[in-house]
Amino acid sequence: MIGLSANAVWVLFSTLILGTAAGIMGTFAYWKRQSLMSDALSHAALPGVVIGFLLTGEKHLPYMIGGAALSALIGAIFIHWIRSSSRIKEDAAMGIILSVFFGLGILLLSLVNRMAGAGQSGLDSFIFGQAAAMVAKDVWVMLGLALLLLGIAVFAFKEWKLYLFDPAFAQGLGLSNRWMNGIYLFSLVLVIVIGIQAVGVILMAALLIIPAVSARYWTHSFGWMVILSAMFGGGSGVVGTLLSVYGKGWPTGPFIVISAACLFLVSLTLGARKGLIVMAIQQHRQRRLLLKPRPRDQQAMERGRSA
Amino acid sequence: MVPVLKVDELSAAYRKNKVLDRVSFQIQPGTLTGIVGPNGAGKSTLLKVLLDLHPRLAGEVNFFGSTYQRMKSRVGYVPQRGSVDWDFPTHALDVVMMGLYGKIGWFRWPGRSHRDQAMEALAEMGMAEYAHRQISQLSGGQQQRVFLARALVMDADLYLLDEPLAGVDAATERAIMTTLNLLKKRGRTVMVVHHDLQTVEEYFDHVLFLNRSVIAHGPTNEVFTEANLHRTYGGALRLWGGRPG
Numbered sequence: 001m002i003g004l005s006a007n008a009v010w011v012l013f014s015t016l017i018l019g020t021a022a023g024i025m026g027t028f029a030y031w032k033r034q035s036l037m038s039d040a041l042s043h044a045a046l047p048g049v050v051i052g053f054l055l056t057g058e059k060h061l062p063y064m065i066g067g068a069a070l071s072a073l074i075g076a077i078f079i080h081w082i083r084s085s086s087r088i089k090e091d092a093a094m095g096i097i098l099s100v101f102f103g104l105g106i107l108l109l110s111l112v113n114r115m116a117g118a119g120q121s122g123l124d125s126f127i128f129g130q131a132a133a134m135v136a137k138d139v140w141v142m143l144g145l146a147l148l149l150l151g152i153a154v155f156a157f158k159e160w161k162l163y164l165f166d167p168a169f170a171q172g173l174g175l176s177n178r179w180m181n182g183i184y185l186f187s188l189v190l191v192i193v194i195g196i197q198a199v200g201v202i203l204m205a206a207l208l209i210i211p212a213v214s215a216r217y218w219t220h221s222f223g224w225m226v227i228l229s230a231m232f233g234g235g236s237g238v239v240g241t242l243l244s245v246y247g248k249g250w251p252t253g254p255f256i257v258i259s260a261a262c263l264f265l266v267s268l269t270l271g272a273r274k275g276l277i278v279m280a281i282q283q284h285r286q287r288r289l290l291l292k293p294r295p296r297d298q299q300a301m302e303r304g305r306s307a
Numbered sequence: 308m309v310p311v312l313k314v315d316e317l318s319a320a321y322r323k324n325k326v327l328d329r330v331s332f333q334i335q336p337g338t339l340t341g342i343v344g345p346n347g348a349g350k351s352t353l354l355k356v357l358l359d360l361h362p363r364l365a366g367e368v369n370f371f372g373s374t375y376q377r378m379k380s381r382v383g384y385v386p387q388r389g390s391v392d393w394d395f396p397t398h399a400l401d402v403v404m405m406g407l408y409g410k411i412g413w414f415r416w417p418g419r420s421h422r423d424q425a426m427e428a429l430a431e432m433g434m435a436e437y438a439h440r441q442i443s444q445l446s447g448g449q450q451q452r453v454f455l456a457r458a459l460v461m462d463a464d465l466y467l468l469d470e471p472l473a474g475v476d477a478a479t480e481r482a483i484m485t486t487l488n489l490l491k492k493r494g495r496t497v498m499v500v501h502h503d504l505q506t507v508e509e510y511f512d513h514v515l516f517l518n519r520s521v522i523a524h525g526p527t528n529e530v531f532t533e534a535n536l537h538r539t540y541g542g543a544l545r546l547w548g549g550r551p552g
Contacts (some may be wrong), residue, residue: 031395155414162405166391168360169457172384173409220441222396 008245011131011198014139015237015256018195019207021146023233024153025191026212027226028184031164035212037079039205040094042192044075046105046201049126050112059122061138061197065145068193075101076185102201129200129253131241142194149190152183153226161222198241200253207233210260217271236260309372311336311465311496312357317366319349319356326352328520330366334465334498334513339491341501341511341527345540348518350500351387354467358384370465380409383463385454387470393443399453400425400438406457428456433482448479455483465496473502484510507531 004012029038045068052067053059075097082093112123122133153160162170163180171177188208195204215229240256247255269276312334319327326349334340342350355361357368359375370378383406403425404417411417429435432452437445445453451471458466466487472480487497491512498515501507507514507527514531516522516539523535 031392158408158411158416159413161397162408165395165397165402166386166405168355168386168390169384169405171360172358172379172382173405174379175408175413216396220396220398225396 015241017146019233019237022207023211023230026208030212038208040098042204044101045072050108128251131198131252203253206257214267217267313369315367318364340513344517383458385468406460428459448475
C-alpha cells in the first residue's frame, strides 16, 4: 500500500481482525443485554496489564494479556457476587467495579512510571490504544486469539442463538447454561484483552457496542446481524487505524471509535429496518392513506345517505 | 403402571419465602392435568423446580422412573410467553426449529428434513403462512402458537406448559386446546398451569390444586368441588352462580 510501512500493514490487519471479533462478540453481548458489562470488564483489565508488566519488568505481551484477562475475570466475579449477595443492582455493581479497578490500574501505572525502567515506555498506550506500537509478534498473538473466537462463534452458532433467545428452553434441551455463561464470559474477556493494546481500555467497549447496534438497523436475521456487525467492526478498525497512522502517533482508539460512530449515524438514518428515514416514509404513506377516502368507504357513505 | 411424573415432599424457596412446601403428587400417563391456584401459589415455580431451572430445597422428583437429567429428551417445556424477548431478530420457523436442536445434535447445522418437520408443526398450529414472519410482528396469540409448535416438534412424552392460555385470543385458545387433546389421544401426558377456573372442567380430565402445597389432586369430576376451591383460594375467591358443589 502506498505510504504504508510493512509494520503499518500488519497493524491494519490486526485492527481488522480485532474489529471483526469485537463485532461478533458485541452482538452476543447485545442480546444478552450486557453491552455495558463489556465496558466494566475492559476497565477492569487495566490493573492486570500493569501487574503483568511488573512481573516481567518489560513489555512482554503474553504476560500482559494474561494479567488483563485475569483481572477482567476477577472483576466479572466481583460484579456477579455483589449482585447476587446484596441488594445492589447490576448497573451499580458494574459502576463500582469499573471505577475501582480502573482507579487501581491508574495508581499502579503511575507507580511504574515513577520507578522508571527504560522498558515501561508505551504502557500508557493501553489506556487510549496505540496500534502503531504493535510489532509482528503481537499481531500473531492477536490473530491466533481472534481466530479461536471466530471458531467458537461459527462452530456453535445455533447454540449461541438458542442460548441468547431462550436460555430456559436451552437448558431443557440439555445445553448447560452454566457452561454457556462460562464460554460467553471467556469469549468476551478474550476480545477485550486482544483489543486493549490497539484501542485502549477506556474505548474498547465502544467497539463491542456500536457495531452491534448499527447492524440491528439493517436486518431482521440474527445470522446477518452477526455478519454485518463483524463487517462494521472490521471496517471501523481499518479506517480508524489508517487515520491514526497518517496522523503520526495519534492514538488509534479514538479514531476507531469515531469511525464506528459514523457508521452508526448512517445506520440510524438510512437503515433499512427502523432507520429514521424509512420510518418517516412509512408514517407519511399511512397518513396519506388515511386522508384519501377509499372507494369502498365512499360507497358505504353514499348508501348511508340514501337510506 | 409407572407414573410419568412422581414428586415426593418437594420444597423450594425464593430467598426467605418458601413457595413450595412438601409438594407430593403422581401423574399417570395419558392424562391432561390443569394446575390451578391463586397468584403466588408456586405454580410456575413448581414447573421450574421440576425442570432444574430453580434450585430445590428438598424432595425427590422422578420422570419415567428416572431423573430429569436422564429423561430430558422426553420432556417438552413451554415457558411463559413473556419469558423471552420477542424483539430478537428471527422468524417463526426458526424458533420452531429450536425444538429440534436436541435431535439435530450439538454443533451441527439443521438440514432440509428438520425444516420440513418444523413447517409441519407450524401448520398443525394453523401458522403455516406466518413461517417467515418476524416474531416481533406476531400477535400474542400467534407467538404462543409458535411456542407450542416448538414443543410439538420435540415429540416428547410429557409436556409441561406454563400459562399457555394467558392473554391469547379465542381462536388461539381453541387451537391450543385442540392440539393438547390430540396429544392426549396419542398417549402423551400434558400438564398445564391454568388461571381460568371457568374452563377447568371443560379442558382438563385431572386437576391439581396448588397453594404452596397440594390442596387436592385427582380426576376433575371428583376433586373440582366448591370445598376444594375454597381451601385453595380462601376467602379471596368470589364464586359464580349455579355451580354444583
